[in-house]
Amino acid sequence: MKKIEAVIRGNKLDQVEKALGNIGISGITVSQVLGWGRQKGNITEVYRGTEISVRLLPKVKLEVIVDDEDSEKVQEAIRQNAHTGAHGDGVLWVTPVEDFMRIRTGEIFLD
Ligand SMILES: Nc1ncnc2c1ncn2[C@@H]1O[C@H](COP(=O)(O)OP(=O)(O)OP(=O)(O)O)[C@@H](O)[C@H]1O
Ligand SMILES: [Mg+2]
Numbered sequence: 001m002k003k004i005e006a007v008i009r010g011n012k013l014d015q016v017e018k019a020l021g022n023i024g025i026s027g028i029t030v031s032q033v034l035g036w037g038r039q040k041g042n043i044t045e046v047y048r049g050t051e052i053s054v055r056l057l058p059k060v061k062l063e064v065i066v067d068d069e070d071s072e073k074v075q076e077a078i079r080q081n082a083h084t085g086a087h088g089d090g091v092l093w094v095t096p097v098e099d100f101m102r103i104r105t106g107e108i109f110l111d
Contacts (some may be wrong), residue, residue, distance in 0.1 A: 001097040003065050003094070004063070005062065005093055006091070007059045008082040008090040009082065009090060010058060010059065013062075016082050030063075033058075034057065075092060078092055
């Protein structure tokens with residue numbers, strides 16, 4: 001299994017989440033986060049209609065655990081749906097997951 005984490009624009013969350021729902025993932029975790037990328041707040045970004053140049057910009061982070069064979073499909077769905085082409089579209093990264101347990105049933109999915 002893999003964990004795909006993506007930091008995206010908050011206003012892309014709906015679209016990304018719907019796209020992921022359509023390709024049949026079993027769950028998703030969403031957090032509100034603060035961060036910066038390569039521009040480090042040296043340029044301003046438009047957030048909710050206002051130009052801001054603070055160093056820590058509000059973003060949304062997604063976490064999805066998927067089977068290895070679904071990893072590329074999920075990465076591609078995030079990329080396509082989070083993309084605007086402007087600085088600040090975000091980043092994603094993938095890490096291996098050893099165990100995943102569904103608490104209700106105790107089912108354990110080993111890597
Ligand atoms: N190396 C990193 N490690 C952890 N989080 C990162 C990293 N780079 C970017 N992020 C997160 O992604 C958010 C958006 O980053 P951003 O899209 O501006 O990346 P970038 O590398 O500057 O690319 P771009 O040139 O397209 O803006 C940041 O606010 C931060 O939360
Ligand atoms: Mg940037």
